[in-house]
Amino acid sequence: MPDPLRLTIRRPDDWHLHLRDGAMLRAVAPHSAAHFARAIVMPNLVPPVATGAQAAAYRARILDALPEGARFAPLMTLYLTEETDPDDVAAAAASGLVHAVKLYPAGATTNSASGVRDFDKVRPTLERMAQIGLPLCVHGEVTDPDIDIFDREAVFIDRVLDPLRRATPGLRVVMEHVTTREGVAYARQGGPDLAATITVHHLVINRNHILAGGIRPHYYCLPVAKRETHRLALREAATSGERMFFLGTDSAPHPDSAKESACGCAGCFTAPNALQILAQVFEDEGALDRLEAFVSLNGPAFYRLAPNDGRITLERRDEPARFPARIRAGDEEVTVFDPGFPVHWHVAAQADDERT
Ligand SMILES: NC(=O)N[C@@H](CC(=O)O)C(=O)O
Numbered sequence: 001m002p003d004p005l006r007l008t009i010r011r012p013d014d015w016h017l018h019l020r021d022g023a024m025l026r027a028v029a030p031h032s033a034a035h036f037a038r039a040i041v042m043p044n045l046v047p048p049v050a051t052g053a054q055a056a057a058y059r060a061r062i063l064d065a066l067p068e069g070a071r072f073a074p075l076m077t078l079y080l081t082e083e084t085d086p087d088d089v090a091a092a093a094a095s096g097l098v099h100a101v102k103l104y105p106a107g108a109t110t111n112s113a114s115g116v117r118d119f120d121k122v123r124p125t126l127e128r129m130a131q132i133g134l135p136l137c138v139h140g141e142v143t144d145p146d147i148d149i150f151d152r153e154a155v156f157i158d159r160v161l162d163p164l165r166r167a168t169p170g171l172r173v174v175m176e177h178v179t180t181r182e183g184v185a186y187a188r189q190g191g192p193d194l195a196a197t198i199t200v201h202h203l204v205i206n207r208n209h210i211l212a213g214g215i216r217p218h219y220y221c222l223p224v225a226k227r228e229t230h231r232l233a234l235r236e237a238a239t240s241g242e243r244m245f246f247l248g249t250d251s252a253p254h255p256d257s258a259k260e261s262a263c264g265c266a267g268c269f270t271a272p273n274a275l276q277i278l279a280q281v282f283e284d285e286g287a288l289d290r291l292e293a294f295v296s297l298n299g300p301a302f303y304r305l306a307p308n309d310g311r312i313t314l315e316r317r318d319e320p321a322r323f324p325a326r327i328r329a330g331d332e333e334v335t336v337f338d339p340g341f342p343v344h345w346h347v348a349a350q351a352d353d354e355r356t
């Protein structure tokens with residue numbers, strides 16, 4: 001077991017992040033760059049980041065939004081549409097710009113209207129990705145309105161994901177933000193071409209946190225948090241150290257005005273406190289020795305990248321960490337995820353300096 005008061009691990013990465021654009025990008029990017037060395041940047045802007053040229057331009061805007069001296073590498077993704085050109089995808093991957101393609105079933109989540117309706121139309125792109133080993137990141141929920149929202153992930157696995165993987169041998173898939181024990185079980189038995197990201201908030205909340213004792217819009221995200229048995233399965237998976245599970249925060253900022261609304265947006269903003277909350281969760285599970293695998297090792301191994309050279313030191317103090325309740329983004333405010341329990345883990349000030 002590591003020293004219970006200080007834990008030094010390789011710098012972590014975030015394998016599922018929403019950075020948005022404009023004033024929001026400038027407000028949130030520094031929070032991710034403060035703790036994470038790299039992030040898979042989700043492409044669900046309006047219009048979506050669908051071509052290599054759009055990804056290159058978006059990457060430049062992200063770099064421009066970072067503070068002086070930040071060491072943070074945005075790993076770009078392309079939004080899979082029915083018009084996606086396999087040659088464009090292959091060229092963007094070969095140049096090192098693009099690290100994955102994102103599949104949104106049309107209508108499944110925020111800004112998914114340009115996503116896929118007819119899977120036959122994306123078959124040539126999927127085949128090419130299988131050939132070149134480029135991962136497909138999947139938002140795994142069916143959009144069928146007859147399926148209960150709490151069942152949409154499990155039904156997606158049976159109806160869409162499993163047939164898709166069988167039809168495309170060699171396709172490397174990341175099941176994004178798994179929220180169910182069915183998702184965990186499927187990821188476990190999928191072999192080396194399958195992995196799953198897990199968010200911080202799905203390790204912390206179940207559906208009662210959203211709905212019991214008043215509706216809590218800042219806990220609403222997609223896929224929606226499920227019942228407690230699923231949260232426990234996710235905690236067991238994340239803390240297991242198994243190679244197929246790694247962190248994707250899905251930090252998804254929306255202005256408070258859009259969340260605290262009669263029809264509120266889905267997404268939890270966790271970038272400022274994701275790492276500290278995770279350390280607390282892993283401590284509570286007696287698994288601090290496996291935190292590094294989850295946040296710093298398993299992700300790069302799946303994406304065929306080296307782990308980061310730098311180290312970050314987390315420190316457990318009696319006095320809980322203090323996080324801002326909300327941050328400002330241009331004229332708007334964005335509420336920071338509140339885990340609802342004291343977080344005793346702090347990022348030690350000098351920790352993410354590679355030279356120390
Ligand atoms: N997770 C969410 O609730 N929202 C994400 C979209 C997504 O990852 O599905 C967003 O972009 O706001």
Ligand SMILES: [Zn+2]
Nearest residue numbers: 109139176222
């Ligand atoms: Zn999603």
Ligand SMILES: [Zn+2]
Nearest residue numbers: 018042250252
């Ligand atoms: Zn997301």
